[in-house]
Amino acid sequence: MSKVLIAEDNPVNRELLRELLEARGYVVVEACDGEEALRAIEETQPDILLLDLGMPVLDGFATVRRIRENPALAPLPVLAVTAYAMQGDRERIVAAGFDGYLSKPINASKLFQEMERLLARRQSAKAGN
Numbered sequence: 001m002s003k004v005l006i007a008e009d010n011p012v013n014r015e016l017l018r019e020l021l022e023a024r025g026y027v028v029v030e031a032c033d034g035e036e037a038l039r040a041i042e043e044t045q046p047d048i049l050l051l052d053l054g055m056p057v058l059d060g061f062a063t064v065r066r067i068r069e070n071p072a073l074a075p076l077p078v079l080a081v082t083a084y085a086m087q088g089d090r091e092r093i094v095a096a097g098f099d100g101y102l103s104k105p106i107n108a109s110k111l112f113q114e115m116e117r118l119l120a121r122r123q124s125a126k127a128g129n
Ligand code: MN
Pocket: 008, 009, 010, 052, 053, 054, 055
């Protein structure tokens, strides 16, 4: 089963995501800020990352930049989780290196649809298709 890393500083949001994802059968790893997320990627090798934009220490934009700059981490699919989905934000998020974004409050079916799209793409990339 796929492993998902949740990087989110708000414990209530983190718990909500964990419950949704575990109920769907995902293995969940958690991080509370961007630095922790970078460590957790190396230590736990997740298949996908859900990355909150507003976090202490290292925010989501800085974290995705570090991921894309590191060849060992760069292929990881990363979805932004954002409270501010305003006009123009989608462009900014995609330009920053995210593969997509989800607006809070999180809609479960949209979450799974986006994750499964990216995980399928990653599988076929691994298979060399
Ligand atoms: Mn936050």
